[in-house]
Amino acid sequence: MTFRNLALILVISFIIIFSAGCVSEDQSADGNESDVSDSGYRTVVDSRGVKVEIPEDIERVVTVSDGLVEGVMYSLGVEDTIVGLGSTCIAIEKTYSYPVDDGTCVNGSGGSSIQLVLDPDINEVPLVMEYGVAMNYETLSSLDPDVVIIRLGSCSIQEKDSETAQKTIETIESLGIPLVVxxxxxxxxxxxxxxxxDEIEIIGDVFGKKEQAAEIAEYLESQVGLVEERTSDIAENEKPSVLMFGLSATHRAQGGAGVVQGLGTTESYMIEDVVNAKNAYRSEGTWQIVNTEQVLALDPDVIVLCTAWGYHPMDELYNATYYSALSELTAVKNERVMSLPFMPCNCDKRLEYPIEVMVIAKAAYPELFEDIELEEWLIEFYMNVYGVDQATAEELLYAQWMEWCIEE
Structure with missing residues (x-):
C-alpha cells in the first residue's frame, strides 16, 4: 500500500469516527431535544416557541409582570434573585373610601399586593418599566441581569402584537440579554x-425546577376542577346571570356607573366556561364603560365586584351615596353581591385566579358550595401555593381585603 493510499484511508476513517460521535447542540445523542446546549447553560422554550439559552446558575433576574412571575418565583424559592421590576403594583399599598347617606365616609386601609406581604424588601427593587412608560434600557443594562422575564398581557405591556411589545423584545435581545417571553x-x-x-412551567424551566412548578400548576388546576365538577350539569334555564362589575371612580367621573367585563375576556371565561353561569353583559370587550341606565337594564341575578382602579367592597354598592340609583337591582335587593380579592394592576390573572373562580362560584351557586367555608379554603390555598405558615396566610387574606368572608 502506497503512502498516499494509507493517508487517504486514515482521513476517511477520521471523518467517519468524528461524524458518528457528534450531535447538534440542540439534540442529545438519541436525536431528542435537550434543554442543555453548552456547559453552564440550559435552553428554555418560551411562549413564542423561541429557544432561549440562559445560564444554569441564575443570580440576577429582571421581571416585567404584575405579580404572576414574582409569585411563582417566590413559590419556587428563587425570589431573592429579582434585581429589577417592570410594574409599580408589585410593592403597592392601598386604601379605599366612599361616602354614605349620613354624610360620613367609610374608609379601609391595609390593602397590598401579595408580593409585598411575602417579601417586604421588594419595594426597594429598582423599576425598569411601568404602566404607560417605556422601558429604561440604561437602568436595565446597569442591573446586569442573567435573564429578563416579560409577561405580555400585564399592564406594562398589554398587547402581544403591539409596537411596544415588539420594540421592547427587539431592544433587549439586541443588548445580548437572555429574554424569556x-x-x-x-x-x-x-x-x-x-x-x-404553561407560564408557570416555563418559569420552572428557567430555574431548573420543572417538577416543583408542575406541582403548583396542578394544584391550581385542581381547585378550578372542583368548581367545574360541581357545576357541569347545570341546565341552561337554571344558570344565573353574573355581572363582573368594577366600581371605577375614574369612569364615574366620566359619567359612567363603572366598567364591566364582556364576552371574550378571561373573566367571562371564568363565569361561563368554568362556573357554568351566564355573563350578564353580552357584548364583547374588556373594561367596557356602562352608565346607570345600562346596568339597570342588565339587572343581573348576581354581581361580582372586581378591582377597578382600586378595591371595592360589597357595601360600596349597597350604601355609597353615588350608587343609590342602583338600589333596585335584583342582585342588590337580594344581597347577591360579592367582592373579588384586591389585585392591583388587574390586567391579567395571577396565581390567585382560583380564588376568583371560587368567589364567583359561591356567588352564583351558594347552595352547591355551602360546604366550603371560604376563610378556611383561602388559608389553605395560600399555604399550599406559597408554602407559608398560617399566620402569613392570614396576612395575605387581609392584604387582599378578603376579611368579609370571616365567619362571626
Whole structure:
C-alpha cells in the first residue's frame, strides 16, 4: 500500500469516527431535544416557541409582570434573585373610601399586593418599566441581569402584537440579554386558564425546577376542577346571570356607573366556561364603560365586584351615596353581591385566579358550595401555593381585603 493510499484511508476513517460521535447542540445523542446546549447553560422554550439559552446558575433576574412571575418565583424559592421590576403594583399599598347617606365616609386601609406581604424588601427593587412608560434600557443594562422575564398581557405591556411589545423584545435581545417571553391568557383567543399553567412551567424551566412548578400548576388546576365538577350539569334555564362589575371612580367621573367585563375576556371565561353561569353583559370587550341606565337594564341575578382602579367592597354598592340609583337591582335587593380579592394592576390573572373562580362560584351557586367555608379554603390555598405558615396566610387574606368572608 502506497503512502498516499494509507493517508487517504486514515482521513476517511477520521471523518467517519468524528461524524458518528457528534450531535447538534440542540439534540442529545438519541436525536431528542435537550434543554442543555453548552456547559453552564440550559435552553428554555418560551411562549413564542423561541429557544432561549440562559445560564444554569441564575443570580440576577429582571421581571416585567404584575405579580404572576414574582409569585411563582417566590413559590419556587428563587425570589431573592429579582434585581429589577417592570410594574409599580408589585410593592403597592392601598386604601379605599366612599361616602354614605349620613354624610360620613367609610374608609379601609391595609390593602397590598401579595408580593409585598411575602417579601417586604421588594419595594426597594429598582423599576425598569411601568404602566404607560417605556422601558429604561440604561437602568436595565446597569442591573446586569442573567435573564429578563416579560409577561405580555400585564399592564406594562398589554398587547402581544403591539409596537411596544415588539420594540421592547427587539431592544433587549439586541443588548445580548437572555429574554424569556410569556403569553398570559389575554394573548390567546380562547382565554383558557390552562395558559397560566404553561407560564408557570416555563418559569420552572428557567430555574431548573420543572417538577416543583408542575406541582403548583396542578394544584391550581385542581381547585378550578372542583368548581367545574360541581357545576357541569347545570341546565341552561337554571344558570344565573353574573355581572363582573368594577366600581371605577375614574369612569364615574366620566359619567359612567363603572366598567364591566364582556364576552371574550378571561373573566367571562371564568363565569361561563368554568362556573357554568351566564355573563350578564353580552357584548364583547374588556373594561367596557356602562352608565346607570345600562346596568339597570342588565339587572343581573348576581354581581361580582372586581378591582377597578382600586378595591371595592360589597357595601360600596349597597350604601355609597353615588350608587343609590342602583338600589333596585335584583342582585342588590337580594344581597347577591360579592367582592373579588384586591389585585392591583388587574390586567391579567395571577396565581390567585382560583380564588376568583371560587368567589364567583359561591356567588352564583351558594347552595352547591355551602360546604366550603371560604376563610378556611383561602388559608389553605395560600399555604399550599406559597408554602407559608398560617399566620402569613392570614396576612395575605387581609392584604387582599378578603376579611368579609370571616365567619362571626
Amino acid at each position: 410569556l403569553y398570559s391568557p389575554n394573548c390567546y383567543s380562547d382565554q383558557s386558564l390552562s395558559h397560566i399553567s
